[in-house]
Amino acid sequence: GKFGEYGGQYVPEALMPAIAELTDAYERYVLENEDGFMDEFRRRLRDFGGRPTPTQHAERLSERYGCDVYLKREDLLHGGAHKLNNALGQVLLAKYMGKERIVAETGAGQHGTATAMAAAHLDMPCEVYMGRRDINRQRPNVFRMRLNGSEVTPVTVGRGTLKEAISETMRDWATNVEDTHYVIGSVVGPHPFPAMVRDFQSVISEEAREQMREKTDGLPDSVIACAGGGSNTMGAFAEFVGDESVGLYAVEAGGDSLSVDEEAGVAPNSASLSTGREGVLHGARTKILQDRDGQIMESHSVSSGLDYAGVGPELAHLVDETRVTAVNVDDDAALTAFHRLSQTEGIIPALESAHAFAYLEEHHEELGDSVLVNLSGRGDKDLESVIEETEKRDIDIAPDMTEFAGGF
Amino acid sequence: GKFGEYGGQYVPEALMPAIAELTDAYERYVLENEDGFMDEFRRRLRDFGGRPTPTQHAERLSERYGCDVYLKREDLLHGGAHKLNNALGQVLLAKYMGKERIVAETGAGQHGTATAMAAAHLDMPCEVYMGRRDINRQRPNVFRMRLNGSEVTPVTVGRGTLKEAISETMRDWATNVEDTHYVIGSVVGPHPFPAMVRDFQSVISEEAREQMREKTDGLPDSVIACAGGGSNTMGAFAEFVGDESVGLYAVEAGGDSLSVDEEAGVAPNSASLSTGREGVLHGARTKILQDRDGQIMESHSVSSGLDYAGVGPELAHLVDETRVTAVNVDDDAALTAFHRLSQTEGIIPALESAHAFAYLEEHHEELGDSVLVNLSGRGDKDLESVIEETEKRDIDIAPDMTEFAGGF
Amino acid sequence: MANDALEAAFADGPAFVPYLAAGDPDYDSSLEYVEALARGGADVIELGLPFSEPVAEGPTIQDAVVRSLEAGMTPARFFEFVEDLDVDVPLVCMTYYNLIYQYGDEQGPRPFVEKAADVGLSGFVVPDLPAEEADPLREACDEFGLDLVFIVAPTTRGDRLDRMMQRVSGYVYVQARLGVTGARDDVSGQTEQSLDRLEAYDVPKAVGFGIKTGDHAERIVAGGADGIIVGSALVDIVAEGHENGDDAETVAERLESLARELKAGAERGFAQRAPQAERT
């Protein structure tokens, strides 16, 4: 359960037996395909989720950058993002384990909606914890979860965002651990979660690697993925880690700035890999945005899906090992990339994924002749934010926003 | 260009040469794959659009109805509905024809967003006409088109809905016919549009037929699709028309009622096949909701995508020939089916598609052992409508809506 | 077989063919307006029977259609309107095919044409009915002795032009530019090319789309047109009068005055082409 010095199981004692049970289930069902678990998982990902997703040659970006740009189209997965790969895997595993109930946390609502979909599909009762502030900002996602039959429970403590929702879900799990599985939303948390979520997400790079071989008779020179908690990142990198010729770039949210306000306990970015320090959060040792004392800071990104103070321990390890390069772009660049992809390729990306394209824009000359970008999700969920954030800035390629001033 | 007595080319003289040119291009590129047009179209549908979409066995519906229910997952296509099949085909054809500009009409915005995506993808300037009332009701879709770089031009004449937008787009086409292609949004309009749009959409049934053979070693007993203009309907039926054992059901929007208010010129439904009369609208002879004099009536459906006073001429013909059975369900049944699918299968359907599921609920005993339902689109676009319409009714399976009273 | 009133209207000098939507903005005013056009020198009058989806019209005539429909115009009222008109020029009904098709107990154009003949109409212009779809209507017109006018667009050429010219009677409506109806300040150079293409056909050529003033009319006729069709410029006067609440008499005077200007312009233009004044 360790990745170098990262990882581990830093959780309340009450959860340790559940984690042991989960580790056992992970090893048997996921790693050894006991009872055909992985076969069923792959079949459901295909029929319910819509896999394989395409790897698309992006013609206009390729022309713009003078290299071949390929997009792994996770935006086409059911629910609109890579999140379903993990949610479906875990809910199915919970069923194999005989659990009768699912809990999950959600920030902006993407993991919550994916889990609610998977739970409805597999007929499992589901309760999603969500910060009160996030609930107020992401009402359409709350409504989607409710439509899928999930409970959505507001978390009112603290600032009411993702960090608090994770803590609250852990509390629920600690209370109901005997019949409940906690579907964590990223490659974070105590072992076996980081490894298990990576394995569920690695279908991304498994497909992409094969598709690149078909399309180009080779491997890409670089793979770029945005990194918040890191589940799409690890999913996009996993099968390329052994290919030494392939550069792997994890693009974090540089937010407003990479500086940190220790006094206010606020980091105006979510760049845990680039600016964070080793510590223990939510069950694992990893890179964390924290103040000198070790208190967790409030992170920031224009993309709420990247807005988390920690990052997956394996990714932290791969960065330390220099196998993965941690980079970042700021809010302005991400927003500009959002508009660029929408206009030139006819794909409205999630603001998360827009970070990867912003990095491509800024550094395409260093990335080789063939670049694979993980388009982790679609941007429909971000339209309100894009209006608000575009209004604040002077982005010359953005369409005239006058008509949309103040939102829909 | 005729389907029995339906079809034809009832358009202003100025458009006739363009229609002749389009007919020629259709025959060469689409029917004869000249210059590899169809190969390129299929490749782009795969890489950009995400085809093939799965045919999924719906476990819980199957259990509920005691038969095998399969879903053709067009909701997973890029853009969230089957609309892209047609939009991409036509924009690509316009490129092959050397056109320099695209115009399109849109009602609720689904065809407009699909066309805007396709136009951005293929680097074609695009202008979308949309009724002023629809613009006000569908602002997120307007924003999506603008993000993709399209102009969205309000149509203020008349009631400001789809019917007026189609007329206005025809006017633009008649003015700019030499360099402009009109991407019509359904299997309607003058020849060759109904045949051409059907051919672009028939990839749905081509895939589904093959997928059903793989999954069941046979063909379904019934295929169900909702019908407004009829593009998803014809797409879902086309390859099954020759299979006499397969029942084809076109489910129209019964709206509030099948009666008609001749005085007010209003039909509180959109059931042109079931209640309309033969006539000429938007370039073709077909079944139309019209008053005794032949004036077109304002149609109604809880689903704006079905809300059109005409229907594709080929579909009208297939109904007359009894090859297709025209049926309908009302708004209440469609809304209930929307909630049922969301909860039991973890798929939030478009309100259009919900009509097909409502028919399945009401008539599953007559549909045989194996039923294929075309899930033509996803319901994210409908969330506001669902809140509003669910509040008005007493739908016992709907989640508690208190928190969402009045919309987001 | 066709009515000869229309050809006759073009026989001695250039024909002035104004258009108004019947019943715009109300039945009685509209009667006065049409009669004013006749007093102003109209040789033929095109009377619009409003259809809910006027795909060939620009904003001016779309609005007229809406006003007329809202005031209760229907095909039945339209025929009463024609009967109630006190004018001495041939009248052409301009409408869309669905209204013609739906009229009467059986589907198809025959009952409508029969009724049109009854009330004394001379012919039809049907903007959404190209020659390819026109045979049933052409047959009914032949049966009842009415003309069927086709519109020739700047893009109409070759076989299609032949097909149309085989079916046309009364006059051809030469569309001066691409697009939809509406008054313009320019007159398109496409007109001359269209007239050239039509030279070989022995049918009067009336040019429409965009003519607004006596000067326009003059240039068009000087360029070889046998007549001019003017709609939007006249409908604008009706619309303005309606918006300002002017009485019908005042509006009628304005219409008559513009009609005179247009007619005079056409005659000036005709005089200018004295050398080839004899029709070929």
Next chain:
Amino acid sequence: MANDALEAAFADGPAFVPYLAAGDPDYDSSLEYVEALARGGADVIELGLPFSEPVAEGPTIQDAVVRSLEAGMTPARFFEFVEDLDVDVPLVCMTYYNLIYQYGDEQGPRPFVEKAADVGLSGFVVPDLPAEEADPLREACDEFGLDLVFIVAPTTRGDRLDRMMQRVSGYVYVQARLGVTGARDDVSGQTEQSLDRLEAYDVPKAVGFGIKTGDHAERIVAGGADGIIVGSALVDIVAEGHENGDDAETVAERLESLARELKAGAERGFAQRAPQAERT
């Protein structure tokens, strides 16, 4: 190697172990409150050093943590707080591992433990540090002579229990039921089973999670516990006083009074199990 203050606190009769978050709702009041607990009969006091993500706490203690952090509590202030306290009972620091890990110039638990020893703390409870991850902290505790208390959950069994009992010192914190901290009206039957499982291990067993009244305390001790740990019921008094704006002295009196009740309850319970009063 370990501090013997904690074991000693359990040596003669049942130990009453109250918890408060240091600095809740402010530094000075909190000093008074902790001192009131000592006057009320505390044998050991668990002092919470607030962490921003208290995943093992229920709403009552979460709120206390927020109040304390907002009033400026930090690890450095916490150590001052401990030095400023005028009490004569052993103090245990209850906090989360990241604060221990980050303290001082180097990463790892040693600097924190060294400082804790300096200011006179007797041991630690770290709710997010299971035995499997505890070796570095255990080593530092050994080096500086502090105890490391582990929490035994109702689900802790077999090998895991052994592993934990090999590393524990001072006392074990027996979690009376699943879930998070918080006062309850029921006392779980899971407690007895946990005590049974622990019987073979020679370390004092203090039961916590949900104890609220003297009666609860009595039943728990009668059931075999060597001590009781009470947090939320006491923090509730602090929270109420804070909300109502009561002065610190009044709140301190209430705390002292409840402490007396709980201590008395524990003693009654101890008396009831006279037959096996001798510790095994």
